[in-house]
Amino acid sequence: MPQWLNDSVFYEIYPQSFYDTNGDGIGDINGIIEKLDYVKGLGCNAIWLNPVYDSPFMDAGYDVRDYKNVAPRYGTNDDLVRLFDEAHKKGMKILLDLVPGHTSDTHPWFLESKKAQKSEYTNRYIFTKSVWDAPPQYRMMCGICERDGNYLVNYFSSQPALNYGFHEITHPEWQLPCDHPDCLATVEAIKDIMRFWLDKGADGFRVDMADSLVKNDDEKVATAKIWRGIREMLDKDYPEAAMVAEWCNPERAINNAGFHMDFYLDHHGNGYSRLFRYGDDEGNKGIFNPNGKGDIKNFTDEYLPAYELSKNNGYISFMTNNHDMPRMTHYFGMDAIKLAYAMIFTMPGVPFLYYGDEIGMKYQENLVSKEGGFSRTGSRTPMQWNSGKNLGFSAGDTPYLPVDTDENAPTVENQQNNPDSIYKVVTDIIAIRHANDDLHGNGDFEMIFEPGKFPFGYKRGKFVMLFNPLGKDSEIEINAKGVKKVYEIGTTEVADNKVKMSAQSFVTVSYTHLRAHETDSY
Ligand code: NOJ
Numbered sequence: 001m002p003q004w005l006n007d008s009v010f011y012e013i014y015p016q017s018f019y020d021t022n023g024d025g026i027g028d029i030n031g032i033i034e035k036l037d038y039v040k041g042l043g044c045n046a047i048w049l050n051p052v053y054d055s056p057f058m059d060a061g062y063d064v065r066d067y068k069n070v071a072p073r074y075g076t077n078d079d080l081v082r083l084f085d086e087a088h089k090k091g092m093k094i095l096l097d098l099v100p101g102h103t104s105d106t107h108p109w110f111l112e113s114k115k116a117q118k119s120e121y122t123n124r125y126i127f128t129k130s131v132w133d134a135p136p137q138y139r140m141m142c143g144i145c146e147r148d149g150n151y152l153v154n155y156f157s158s159q160p161a162l163n164y165g166f167h168e169i170t171h172p173e174w175q176l177p178c179d180h181p182d183c184l185a186t187v188e189a190i191k192d193i194m195r196f197w198l199d200k201g202a203d204g205f206r207v208d209m210a211d212s213l214v215k216n217d218d219e220k221v222a223t224a225k226i227w228r229g230i231r232e233m234l235d236k237d238y239p240e241a242a243m244v245a246e247w248c249n250p251e252r253a254i255n256n257a258g259f260h261m262d263f264y265l266d267h268h269g270n271g272y273s274r275l276f277r278y279g280d281d282e283g284n285k286g287i288f289n290p291n292g293k294g295d296i297k298n299f300t301d302e303y304l305p306a307y308e309l310s311k312n313n314g315y316i317s318f319m320t321n322n323h324d325m326p327r328m329t330h331y332f333g334m335d336a337i338k339l340a341y342a343m344i345f346t347m348p349g350v351p352f353l354y355y356g357d358e359i360g361m362k363y364q365e366n367l368v369s370k371e372g373g374f375s376r377t378g379s380r381t382p383m384q385w386n387s388g389k390n391l392g393f394s395a396g397d398t399p400y401l402p403v404d405t406d407e408n409a410p411t412v413e414n415q416q417n418n419p420d421s422i423y424k425v426v427t428d429i430i431a432i433r434h435a436n437d438d439l440h441g442n443g444d445f446e447m448i449f450e451p452g453k454f455p456f457g458y459k460r461g462k463f464v465m466l467f468n469p470l471g472k473d474s475e476i477e478i479n480a481k482g483v484k485k486v487y488e489i490g491t492t493e494v495a496d497n498k499v500k501m502s503a504q505s506f507v508t509v510s511y512t513h514l515r516a517h518e519t520d521s522y
Contacts, residue, residue, distance in 0.1 A: 002204075002240045004046075004093065005260060005315060006441040009345070009430050010352040011044035014323050015052055015074055016060070016371075017382045017401065018355060020394035027382070027393070029075040033086050038412070042358055043430030046093040048206045048244070050323060052080065056106050058158040059372035060323070060380070062097075062208060063104035067193040077200070084201030093203035095242065100190045101212040102154035102161050109189075110160055114145035123182035124189075125160045126152040126215070129174045138215075149174070154212055156372060162186050164226060167217035178214055178222050187226055191233055204234075204242035210259065211247045220249075224257040231258030244317060244350075250306045254314035261315045261350050264303075266325055271302040276340050277331055287456075288336045290471035290504055297451035304447065311348070315441050318344045319352035327354075327379050330363035335504040338425045338489050339467055342506040345429045346465045347458075348445045353426065356383055359410040360422040370401050377401070386413040425489060432487060432508065438462055448478070455501055464509050466492075468501035475500045482512030 019031030051061035112121035127149035140150040154161035165178035214222040244261035247253035253262035287294040364378040385392030415423035438461025449456035455476040457466035490505025
């Protein structure tokens with residue numbers, strides 16, 4: 001396990017929207033290098049970079065055409081290596097985005113695979129035996145290749161699924177078992193790409209749709225086996241490299257598949273929505289929604305078992321947002337968002353901050369889709385640096401996506417000078433996290449809550465974090481001694497037995513003795 005993860009706070013950079021240094025209206029790698037000190041100044045000591053590889057950008061680069069070359073619009077491989085080096089000099093790490101489940105339909109492997117002529121790439125993708133064979137349970141592109149067969153897609157139509165085989169074989173005439181040499185060759189090809197970038201200085205990977213490799217693998221056992229093999233490669237040859245899964249099932253991703261981290265996302269049945277959204281279809285309301293209709297139990301029921309199962313093997317990663325979800329500003333006001341972020345940066349695990357969330361960038365409604373973004377486009381708009389042209393994002397006349405036109409648009413410049421800003425809360429709390437081992441990834445954690453009640457909180461070593469998400473004052477009993485206020489949002493009054501909290505407030509206290517539950521002794 002790479003030790004550096006325990007005190008890491010990640011910053012997610014969507015490269016096309018971060019900082020443009022050559023005036024073409026698209027962010028670039030040199031722009032990221034120029035802004036490394038800014039990222040470090042936030043307290044983020046690691047970066048997850050969305051795909052920077054050559055691509056036709058039908059899905060923002062998640063449709064890879066060449067895994068081993070940087071897209072010219074972002075720069076060159078040398079620029080990326082320079083980014084690794086500059087980051088390392090500042091004590092920062094860089095994770096690239098690995099897309100193992102599919103490629104672009106313009107990838108040379110696919111161009112060979114779809115030919116009638118057989119080659120070593122014939123089975124690199126999943127084709128049926130003939131175009132008349134299209135079982136409805138699979139998402140297929142039909143009748144568009146020279147080759148007589150339909151192919152399986154993994155996401156959009158332009159993203160054919162790579163072939164790692166089938167766990168349950170229902171159509172033996174075209175489904176290969178996972179141990180077929182051609183499926184093993186796909187695994188080797190992905191390992192080769194990983195080695196290529198790790199040898200150049202990358203610190204690991206965020207893994208796209210990590211659970212999607214083997215088909216008909218309901219329990220994900222065969223998919224997990226592939227990742228275990230990859231983890232063995234890392235442990236042996238790159239023990240400092242880290243992998244974070246887009247999986248959202250810590251037991252499978254961390255315990256079974258060997259990922260170091262797994263994201264906590266808005267997938268169905270997951271507590272993210274119950275915390276940071278209005279709620280879900282079953283009527284569970286978001287905890288930070290000030291209407292007070294949320295119930296912390298909806299979150300704890302889901303999170304605590306996953307945490308207990310995985311805590312000795314890896315980290316659950318909370319995130320302020322990512323490039324696939326509407327930013328939190330779409331749902332909540334700034335007071336609620338400050339509390340939500342206070343939670344994200346004080347929970348165990350390894351937290352992730354999405355670019356622009358630290359200044360409260362808005363989710364831009366009704367934008368025309370760009371590069372396969374669709375409703376996600378509104379969370380992908382250019383970073384807002386200052387009051388200059390294009391809010392400092394680009395000196396070009398036509399940024400590839402419009403910048404926020406609101407005259408009160410938040411920028412780094414105006415947020416840094418505002419003592420009430422979200423920027424201040426984010427940087428203050430991340431600094432407190434780094435300064436105290438108790439708040440690091442694997443530090444102690446125990447919830448303090450009563451179902452259906454607010455405030456709620458949790459104990460982390462010598463600290464207690466308490467949250468009152470309600471739109472009115474409230475108080476909580478804590479059974480402690482030597483209580484001292486460390487940090488607050490809103491107004492709180494702390495005493496050994498009781499903490500009074502104003503509407504939508506947060507407080508961190510330290511203590512000398514605490515009983516988290518009636519049955520505990522001091
Ligand atoms: C998940 C990525 O986060 C998303 O942006 C992408 O469209 C899909 N995977 C497909 O690669």
